[in-house]
Amino acid sequence: MSTVLGGPTAPGARGAVLRRTGDALLPEEWLPLAAAHAERADALTAVWRAARAAGRKHAIEDFLFTYYPTRIAHLRRWHPGVGVALALPDGGDVPGAGASDAGAAADGPDPDDRTSWRWHRTTRSGGTAHDAVAPTTGALDTGALDTGPLDTVRPDAGALETVTLDTEAFLVDRGDAVRYVRDLLSATVSRPGTFGCFGLHEWAMVYRDREAGRDQRHPLPLRLGHAGTDAVVEANPVRCSHFDAFRFFTPEATSRNELQPTRAAQVGMEQPGCLHANMDLYKWCLKLGPAVPGDLLLDAFELARDIRWTDMAASPYDVSGYGVAAIEIETPRGKAEYVRRQRDYARRSDGLRHRLVEVCDTALTTAR
Numbered sequence: 001m002s003t004v005l006g007g008p009t010a011p012g013a014r015g016a017v018l019r020r021t022g023d024a025l026l027p028e029e030w031l032p033l034a035a036a037h038a039e040r041a042d043a044l045t046a047v048w049r050a051a052r053a054a055g056r057k058h059a060i061e062d063f064l065f066t067y068y069p070t071r072i073a074h075l076r077r078w079h080p081g082v083g084v085a086l087a088l089p090d091g092g093d094v095p096g097a098g099a100s101d102a103g104a105a106a107d108g109p110d111p112d113d114r115t116s117w118r119w120h121r122t123t124r125s126g127g128t129a130h131d132a133v134a135p136t137t138g139a140l141d142t143g144a145l146d147t148g149p150l151d152t153v154r155p156d157a158g159a160l161e162t163v164t165l166d167t168e169a170f171l172v173d174r175g176d177a178v179r180y181v182r183d184l185l186s187a188t189v190s191r192p193g194t195f196g197c198f199g200l201h202e203w204a205m206v207y208r209d210r211e212a213g214r215d216q217r218h219p220l221p222l223r224l225g226h227a228g229t230d231a232v233v234e235a236n237p238v239r240c241s242h243f244d245a246f247r248f249f250t251p252e253a254t255s256r257n258e259l260q261p262t263r264a265a266q267v268g269m270e271q272p273g274c275l276h277a278n279m280d281l282y283k284w285c286l287k288l289g290p291a292v293p294g295d296l297l298l299d300a301f302e303l304a305r306d307i308r309w310t311d312m313a314a315s316p317y318d319v320s321g322y323g324v325a326a327i328e329i330e331t332p333r334g335k336a337e338y339v340r341r342q343r344d345y346a347r348r349s350d351g352l353r354h355r356l357v358e359v360c361d362t363a364l365t366t367a368r
Helices: 027-044 045-053 167-189 200-204 225-235 273-291 294-313 332-364
Strands: 002-005 018-021 119-125 160-165
Touching: 018 167, 027 119, 027 167, 045 332, 119 225, 200 225, 273 294, 294 332
Parallel strands: none
Antiparallel strands: 002 018, 119 160
């Protein structure tokens, strides 16, 4: 039997496929992966955690922890994905299982916790354990181990206590979400991206706020002031296809949008050039929970974080206090830079969408 960990190597995927022949991944195989995952999560969240520790708000990265239901402890928690059993160490002795960063939650890769995690089941069975080759280079590359066919048997392994995702129980609670995510992402990846919105969604969210007497949406000052911001919206076509951006437009801006996205039409309108649709791949990873391999979760978070910085650089807000140069989308040069980044994010998101669709397919197929 061969179990695949981490999904297929699709365009934009991080690392290669992790294959395991045998009943389960042994502790010496998966504990380093879990520790590396926690270390990578700490690195990706270091800026936000430092701001939080200092009691400061972070106008750029707070979004990743407020709009999305992110908990540091869950982000650090490694999952192998659907159909991969993890052998628990005898006696629960887990060397080096603590948090790898003093500023992070103490939620290290402790397999004892896994036995009580939601949607997981523990089994004990006799069998043989198989040796695997050492992980490939790259301490933080949690998906880059491909052992190929393994035939080195350790007959002294005895019975193994293993923990794995109970796919049937998971689908009882999340089946509708899994099917929706699959339909949405399959539809999105099937159509070409469009690259003519120039990030005006952020501008439309504050359009005519001052004259309407509304409080400004964001505490940061407007780079061009209120009148200058309104003038940019009025001088450019607004082409937003993403409902969860459009729903925050001011009343005066909604009629300016060439599209009128709705929640019901989301599957039919989402397209891979949209920055927020690509950020939302992280949201779908969170929705799919332990069915998503750890490397895919962090790849999606990293993409969302990178896009967020671009989204704010292209916004009407003055983000110079964060060391960010504005993408002046009111100019031809700024528009060109925005499209360049937009195309790069679309390329990166393509691989993640394919991997998430495979996660959904595997979960739905395994439970039959």
